[in-house]
Amino acid sequence: MNDVLKTCIVDDDSIYRFxxxxxxxxxxxxxxxxxxxxxxxxxxxMLDNLEKDSVFPDVIFLDIDMPIMDGFQFMEEYVKIKPxxxxxxTIYMVSSSLDPVDIERANKISAISDYIVKPIxxxxxKNIIEELLEDRRS
Amino acid sequence: MEKHHQIFIEQxxxxxxxxxxxxxxxxxxxxxxxxxxxxxxxxxxxxxxxIFPEIGDDWKKDHQECLKGAVNICEExxxxxxxxxxxxIYWDVRPWxxxxxxxxxxxxxxxxxxxxxEKELEKKRVESILNDTSEIARIxxxxxxxxxxxxxxxxxxxxxxxxxxxxxxxxDGALEFFKYDEDRQAAKIAIQNAIDYGSxxxxxxxxxxxxxxxxxxxxxxxxxxxxxVPIRFYGILQDVSKIRLTEQLLNKADxxxxxIFNSSSIVVITxxxxxxxxxxxxxxxxxxxxxxxxxxxxQKPEIYLSAEELDQFKKDIIIEFGxxxxxxxxxxxxxxxxxxxxxxxKRKDGTTFPVLSTITAVNNEKGINEGFIAVATDISKxxxxxxxLHRKNDLLNLAEKISLMxxxxxxxxxxxxxxxxxxxxxxxxxxxxxxxxxxxxxxMVHDDDKELxxxxxxxxxxxxxxxxxxxxxxxxxxxxxxxxxxxNVISNDKGETVEMIGTCQDxxxxxxxxxxxxxxxxxxEVVAQKLSYQNKQLADFTHITSHNLRAPVANxxxxxxxxxxxxxxxxxxxxxGKFDMVIDRLTLTLNTLIEALKTKISDAQEELENIxxxxxLENTTQTLSGVILTSGAVVKGDFTExxxxxxxxxxxxxxxxxxxxxxxxxxxxxRAPEIxxxxxxxxxxxIITFRDNGLGIDLDKHGHKLFGxxxxxxxxxxxxGVGLFLTKTQVEAMGGNITATSEVNVGTTFTIIx
Numbered sequence: 030m031n032d033v034l035k036t037c038i039v040d041d042d043s044i045y046r047f048x049x050x051x052x053x054x055x056x057x058x059x060x061x062x063x064x065x066x067x068x069x070x071x072x073x074x075m076l077d078n079l080e081k082d083s084v085f086p087d088v089i090f091l092d093i094d095m096p097i098m099d100g101f102q103f104m105e106e107y108v109k110i111k112p113x114x115x116x117x118x119t120i121y122m123v124s125s126s127l128d129p130v131d132i133e134r135a136n137k138i139s140a141i142s143d144y145i146v147k148p149i150x151x152x153x154x155k156n157i158i159e160e161l162l163e164d165r166r167s
Numbered sequence: 168m169e170k171h172h173q174i175f176i177e178q179x180x181x182x183x184x185x186x187x188x189x190x191x192x193x194x195x196x197x198x199x200x201x202x203x204x205x206x207x208x209x210x211x212x213x214x215x216x217x218i219f220p221e222i223g224d225d226w227k228k229d230h231q232e233c234l235k236g237a238v239n240i241c242e243e244x245x246x247x248x249x250x251x252x253x254x255x256i257y258w259d260v261r262p263w264x265x266x267x268x269x270x271x272x273x274x275x276x277x278x279x280x281x282x283x284x285e286k287e288l289e290k291k292r293v294e295s296i297l298n299d300t301s302e303i304a305r306i307x308x309x310x311x312x313x314x315x316x317x318x319x320x321x322x323x324x325x326x327x328x329x330x331x332x333x334x335x336x337x338x339d340g341a342l343e344f345f346k347y348d349e350d351r352q353a354a355k356i357a358i359q360n361a362i363d364y365g366s367x368x369x370x371x372x373x374x375x376x377x378x379x380x381x382x383x384x385x386x387x388x389x390x391x392x393x394x395x396v397p398i399r400f401y402g403i404l405q406d407v408s409k410i411r412l413t414e415q416l417l418n419k420a421d422x423x424x425x426x427i428f429n430s431s432s433i434v435v436i437t438x439x440x441x442x443x444x445x446x447x448x449x450x451x452x453x454x455x456x457x458x459x460x461x462x463x464x465x466q467k468p469e470i471y472l473s474a475e476e477l478d479q480f481k482k483d484i485i486i487e488f489g490x491x492x493x494x495x496x497x498x499x500x501x502x503x504x505x506x507x508x509x510x511x512x513k514r515k516d517g518t519t520f521p522v523l524s525t526i527t528a529v530n531n532e533k534g535i536n537e538g539f540i541a542v543a544t545d546i547s548k549x550x551x552x553x554x555x556l557h558r559k560n561d562l563l564n565l566a567e568k569i570s571l572m573x574x575x576x577x578x579x580x581x582x583x584x585x586x587x588x589x590x591x592x593x594x595x596x597x598x599x600x601x602x603x604x605x606x607x608x609x610x611m612v613h614d615d616d617k618e619l620x621x622x623x624x625x626x627x628x629x630x631x632x633x634x635x636x637x638x639x640x641x642x643x644x645x646x647x648x649x650x651x652x653x654x655n656v657i658s659n660d661k662g663e664t665v666e667m668i669g670t671c672q673d674x675x676x677x678x679x680x681x682x683x684x685x686x687x688x689x690x691x692e693v694v695a696q697k698l699s700y701q702n703k704q705l706a707d708f709t710h711i712t713s714h715n716l717r718a719p720v721a722n723x724x725x726x727x728x729x730x731x732x733x734x735x736x737x738x739x740x741x742x743x744g745k746f747d748m749v750i751d752r753l754t755l756t757l758n759t760l761i762e763a764l765k766t767k768i769s770d771a772q773e774e775l776e777n778i779x780x781x782x783x784l785e786n787t788t789q790t791l792s793g794v795i796l797t798s799g800a801v802v803k804g805d806f807t808e809x810x811x812x813x814x815x816x817x818x819x820x821x822x823x824x825x826x827x828x829x830x831x832x833x834x835x836x837x838r839a840p841e842i843x844x845x846x847x848x849x850x851x852x853x854i855i856t857f858r859d860n861g862l863g864i865d866l867d868k869h870g871h872k873l874f875g876x877x878x879x880x881x882x883x884x885x886x887x888g889v890g891l892f893l894t895k896t897q898v899e900a901m902g903g904n905i906t907a908t909s910e911v912n913v914g915t916t917f918t919i920i921x
Contacts, residue, residue: 044726045718045721147721148728150728
């Protein structure tokens with residue numbers, strides 16, 4: 030186990046991806062960042078690397094609204110392969126939607142840790158990363 | 168010799184005449200002249216036939232026979248005389264011979280036996296009448312020879328006793344027919360008394376005939392004595408059963424009349440010639456409250472009659488008999504009155520009650536009134552029931568009127584229907600109601616409902632249950648009404664349907680109201696649908712603002728945060744570039760939303776034009792000529808079925824541009840786009856389909872957000888998720904809808920129903 034936190038961003042919005050990367054980098058925590066522009070790209074990466082789940086992210090910031098495969102569709106696919114994944118992955122659903130339908134739906138999926146409304150905010154992001162790192166050390 | 172004869176003949180005390188061969192009188196006896204009311208001069212020297220011209224040819228022929236030697240003797244014969252009378256005569260006609268032994272003429276000897284003959288006939292007549300009388304009166308005769316105790320009966324006796332003709336009656340045997348022994352003993356004593364004292368008998372007995380019938384008989388008898396010795400006991404026995412029966416009936420009738428008179432429920436009052444009450448029965452006492460003693464000989468019926476009714480009665484009688492009321496000598500009382508009507512009687516205590524009274528005048532043989540008989544019954548109860556019935560009928564009528572209802576009664580066997588007044592009124596009938604048959608009713612049934620009505624009645628007859636039937640009918644006045652019929656089916660003891668009794672209600676108004684309710688409900692449903700649609704649109708809009716406006720704002724916030732953290736100019740320039748992108752994006756989204764809002768808010772229906780689809784397609788291909796050229800796309804239009812649609816032109820152009828533009832944008836990589844636009848009519852609505860051979864979309868996955876704002880399904884650089892959103896907004900604003908079918912890598916078809 031190394032101390033590097035593998036962080037994954039799945040979002041079709043390039044500006045968002047840019048701000049997330051910049052924000053994460055500003056925390057100076059040891060982490061490795063990967064980004065996908067939709068759910069399909071992300072799930073394909075996981076399927077390709079099922080044998081070596083060490084490359085799997087520790088945490089995923091998953092957008093809901095995406096072309097090709099949206100956040101919920103990604104979760105459906107992920108739940109299918111989850112039993113074959115040895116690694117614990119924390120997933121945050123991130124969306125600009127305040128729609129209670131979306132929030133409710135996300136809360137119903139047990140594999141999702143929390144629902145975060147965009148923008149995340151630097152402080153909140155820091156706290157999340159710190160917590161995750163704490164967990165790993167304990 | 169002849170002369171000698173002549174003298175002899177003339178002196179003969181009987182009627183004798185001597186005639187020559189020419190039937191001329193030579194001599195007649197005085198008796199002859201007397202018998203035939205003639206004189207000597209009338210006769211002698213005259214021909215017999217001149218004197219008696221009434222003598223017929225048959226007699227003349229007899230005379231000729233005698234002139235040849237025959238003798239003609241007749242003991243009695245009627246001699247119809249010329250004056251019309253009948254003379255009964257006997258005669259002896261024979262020839263006389265002269266000295267030479269030749270026939271010299273005829274000797275006629277006659278006798279007038281008219282008197283004897285008439286007496287004989289009279290006796291016969293009397294006997295015949297007696298016989299008839301005894302036959303009719305059923306009187307038999309009997310006779311007992313007292314010395315031999317022999318009993319003789321006439322024919323009638325056999326009939327009364329109902330015994331055979333060969334029955335031999337005896338005195339003891341005859342008594343056996345008596346029904347009661349005491350009668351028998353009395354009869355025996357009577358016979359003994361007749362023998363001993365010659366006394367007569369008169370008794371009534373009841374007998375049993377040989378055939379067992381009861382006969383009441385009256386027996387009368389007396390004794391005939393010769394030299395004081397009774398030798399014959401004879402008399403009659405009359406069957407008086409009929410008389411007794413009549414008597415009994417009369418008795419009974421009398422008792423019945425008595426009973427009626429004494430009845431306490433019937434009023435019988437009679438008056439005398441002065442109008443004073445002379446009979447006042449129990450019933451009258453009981454119903455009127457007066458005693459007979461108070462009334463008889465003292466009061467007139469006026470005391471309990473109403474003056475107006477009495478007056479009306481008198482007037483009616485005068486009219487009935489067609490008399491002149493102003494005639495002072497006229498008295499209605501003398502008319503042959505027999506009048507039955509309702510009267511109001513007043514009791515002693517002043518209360519009144521209705522009666523039905525028959526008043527009969529008792530007039531003497533000269534036609535002068537000797538009083539009246541009034542027979543009356545209290546009809547207050549009947550009247551009450553009648554009034555109640557009347558009232559209920561009125562109520563029914565009223566109820567029928569209020570509820571627009573009538574009733575009917577149909578005799579199926581004779582096909583006679585009776586309708587209530589209200590039913591006629593309901594069907595706009597003016598004038599007298601008449602009896603109708605099924606055909607009359609059926610002809611009035613609305614043509615479109617005839618089959619229904621016929622089937623309903625057939626079924627009702629068969630299953631003997633009449634379900635609720637509602638149908639239209641053309642009334643007598645030609646109005647169309649909707650009626651509802653309910654009925655009971657009545658069957659006879661063989662289970663055959665024979666009658667139907669039912670009601671008929673005019674439900675036209677309620678039917679109309681029902682229709683209005685249905686219409687209102689439908690309208691409400693439309694409104695509700697519209698509202699729910701608008702609600703959904705509102706939700707969509709919330710969703711859009713939430714997703715599409717928050718996202719760029721969130722990005723702006725994030726960029727601002729990073730901007731503050733940025734350490735050098737290069738980084739800051741980079742971040743500024745991102746700001747630009749976000750703001751551009753936000754501007755586009757806002758513009759689209761404004762466009763969509765305009766579509767929703769403005770009334771697109773007001774800007775309708777007749778649009779030529781070929782023209783629209785041409786404009787679209789011109790606008791897209793650049794991409795069509797670079798992609799090598801083929802766009803075909805087939806508007807043969809529908810070439811023109813009335814629509815908002817801007818929307819139509821926008822729809823064509825978006826859908827055809829999309830089809831080219833999302834073309835398959837390995838083939839040139841081919842787009843076919845076709846118009847159709849389906850279920851009365853115009854339809855346009857846009858079919859392409861492009862990438863296709865997995866609708867299972869993306870169908871729910873196909874027409875959403877900023878939804879993209881392809882990693883296409885130009886995908887903005889605006890076109891289909893706007894298209895759908897426009898189509899729906901015009902009351903239509905848009906759907907899609909697609910297969911990945913085969914193509915997509917959009918269908919718009921206008």
